[in-house]
Amino acid sequence: MGPAPTTLNLCGVDTPLLRAGRGAPLLILQGASNVEGWLPFYDRLAQTHDVLLPAHPGFSGLPAPEWLERIADLANFHLELIHALDLKNVRLLGLSMGGWAAAELAARDCSRLAALALVAPSGLYLPGAEPLDVFLRTDEQLFDDLFHDKALGARWREARVTPESEDLRLQSKVTTAKLAWSPRWYDPHLRKWLHRARVPATIVWGADDAFLAPAHAQEWRRLIPGAQAKIIEACGHHPHIEQPEALHAALASFLNA
Amino acid sequence: MQIFNFHLMPYAHADLDAIRANGTAWLTFSNKHYDPEKGAQLYHEYLDQLEFADELGFDGVVVNEHHQTAYGIMPTPGVLAGALARSIKKGSLAVLGRALPLVNNPLTIAEEFAILDNLMRGRFIGGFVRGIGVEYHTMGMNPADSAERFDEAHDLIMQSWTRPGPFTFEGKHFKLKYVNPWPTPYSKPHPRIFIPSSGSLSTISWVAKRRYTYCQTLAPIEAVAKTFALFREEAEKCGYQASDDQLAWSNAIFVAETDEKALALARPHLESYINVFLSKNPTMMSPPGYSSIESIKRVRAIKSYKSAYQTAEDMIARGIVIVGSPNTVREKLAEYQDLAGFNISLTKTQFGTMPHAMARENQIAVAEEILPYFRDRTPQKKAVAA
Numbered sequence: 001m002g003p004a005p006t007t008l009n010l011c012g013v014d015t016p017l018l019r020a021g022r023g024a025p026l027l028i029l030q031g032a033s034n035v036e037g038w039l040p041f042y043d044r045l046a047q048t049h050d051v052l053l054p055a056h057p058g059f060s061g062l063p064a065p066e067w068l069e070r071i072a073d074l075a076n077f078h079l080e081l082i083h084a085l086d087l088k089n090v091r092l093l094g095l096s097m098g099g100w101a102a103a104e105l106a107a108r109d110c111s112r113l114a115a116l117a118l119v120a121p122s123g124l125y126l127p128g129a130e131p132l133d134v135f136l137r138t139d140e141q142l143f144d145d146l147f148h149d150k151a152l153g154a155r156w157r158e159a160r161v162t163p164e165s166e167d168l169r170l171q172s173k174v175t176t177a178k179l180a181w182s183p184r185w186y187d188p189h190l191r192k193w194l195h196r197a198r199v200p201a202t203i204v205w206g207a208d209d210a211f212l213a214p215a216h217a218q219e220w221r222r223l224i225p226g227a228q229a230k231i232i233e234a235c236g237h238h239p240h241i242e243q244p245e246a247l248h249a250a251l252a253s254f255l256n257a
Numbered sequence: 258m259q260i261f262n263f264h265l266m267p268y269a270h271a272d273l274d275a276i277r278a279n280g281t282a283w284l285t286f287s288n289k290h291y292d293p294e295k296g297a298q299l300y301h302e303y304l305d306q307l308e309f310a311d312e313l314g315f316d317g318v319v320v321n322e323h324h325q326t327a328y329g330i331m332p333t334p335g336v337l338a339g340a341l342a343r344s345i346k347k348g349s350l351a352v353l354g355r356a357l358p359l360v361n362n363p364l365t366i367a368e369e370f371a372i373l374d375n376l377m378r379g380r381f382i383g384g385f386v387r388g389i390g391v392e393y394h395t396m397g398m399n400p401a402d403s404a405e406r407f408d409e410a411h412d413l414i415m416q417s418w419t420r421p422g423p424f425t426f427e428g429k430h431f432k433l434k435y436v437n438p439w440p441t442p443y444s445k446p447h448p449r450i451f452i453p454s455s456g457s458l459s460t461i462s463w464v465a466k467r468r469y470t471y472c473q474t475l476a477p478i479e480a481v482a483k484t485f486a487l488f489r490e491e492a493e494k495c496g497y498q499a500s501d502d503q504l505a506w507s508n509a510i511f512v513a514e515t516d517e518k519a520l521a522l523a524r525p526h527l528e529s530y531i532n533v534f535l536s537k538n539p540t541m542m543s544p545p546g547y548s549s550i551e552s553i554k555r556v557r558a559i560k561s562y563k564s565a566y567q568t569a570e571d572m573i574a575r576g577i578v579i580v581g582s583p584n585t586v587r588e589k590l591a592e593y594q595d596l597a598g599f600n601i602s603l604t605k606t607q608f609g610t611m612p613h614a615m616a617r618e619n620q621i622a623v624a625e626e627i628l629p630y631f632r633d634r635t636p637q638k639k640a641v642a643a
Contacts, residue, residue: 177400178546
């Protein structure tokens, strides 16, 4: 059985929310790289948890509201969502750009969080480990860049890069540029306050992430008190797609928090 | 018609094979290929050409702004305009234009243009542009803010020229406690404003609304005619009839004794200009947020972006440039003027790899064989067939 779709009006945006499973709430903040939507890995999580996957304003066909100007706005939006649904003891899982938003959220208010997991999050500047310039890559090229297994990337490319999806892809790129063009994929103020994320945290990275080097994992671990960092071998920027089993194992303490 | 001499100042000594190997002359083409000995020589040759244009009787000279590219080495055109300001004795001096969204304080552009207008005692023309897409990569500015920053910077500059200071400007992007620039422009209320654009409807409508002069950048003459017709429609919507002096066509002209000789001489320089110096990478040229999703799709769909090699014959046949004997060039220019209805021509006489001596000969030929025939010529409306 698939997830149940609902719509939540939040901050002036009718926000689609997919929800499945029972147990403690597990909120997923997804990334911006054309692999959004409900994925098999989320079914796996729904076996043990109440999994919630909201869309981001400005992505997935949602209009970009006036107030959406930086990732911190997205973090405040999802804080509103947590409060609107009165979620408690939330496992917050952030993927890529969603990981950046999740970190901003945790640094602001972690009173509703039981655990934090960041999978290949952007959000920090690390000299010598600058991100790939995705704005100079085509959608087709990105599926090659972001996967370790190029054949798997090609299958995803065929499924996702279609004429029908062009508007969605362009819109997602426009919003991404608005939020992450400059400074490129980070907020200089975030690192100053990450110590406020006083919640058990797990950082996971694919060893072959060509967008953001795994060196970032150690920087996040250093900045969030008590965080652990795990590297998944033979894996690109999307562990939840390329290595779901290994990711599930890496998230054991997060899921059981 | 007024005929201005427009220079792009290409790095004409560029290693064309190295550009081809890199895929573009923009952004990623390393400046290790820039030789300052050759570059210095080029700057002086190009400035000599523009001073010569004034002596020859062109109605004005034009420089523009592009960044981090061998296509044109004028990232700060005000410096070159400053170098020209005291030697352009008769004609106008135009900067077409400064890219407003790329600066953090647009008042610096108001100041720069006001100085130039003072030096020129009012014979200055200011241009405002957003900068082409790739400039948002080179200058690190967010393309999603481009349109808003352009509007706001324009309003700030015009206010700074027309409203006594000091006053406070509190915009979304630009916030200035004190706006009180010295000098103010020599021209009152402000210098002539030309707006170059590749033809987006929103820009056409914006220019028409403000009664500025619209300049169409490199495009086939049929497309230019359609764009200018659109401009006239937009002006009518604003309650006035656009004057022919509000329409400028940007082109390149090359004149020699015969059509054959002109084509043979111009070919390598035209073809390097269009095929090597111009960028054809749509991902680079159209960053997300720079234009609406509709226009990104339109740009992607334009065949010429992906198209194979363009020959000089293609460019001539499509009316992007005019090349030929004096007679041919006069006929074509008159035909195009009547077809599209413009009264200003922004004419490149040097393009691509063309060396100094050849560019000078071409300037002389244009001045002697073309300019006199167009000085008093305005667009002739043809009777429309029923």
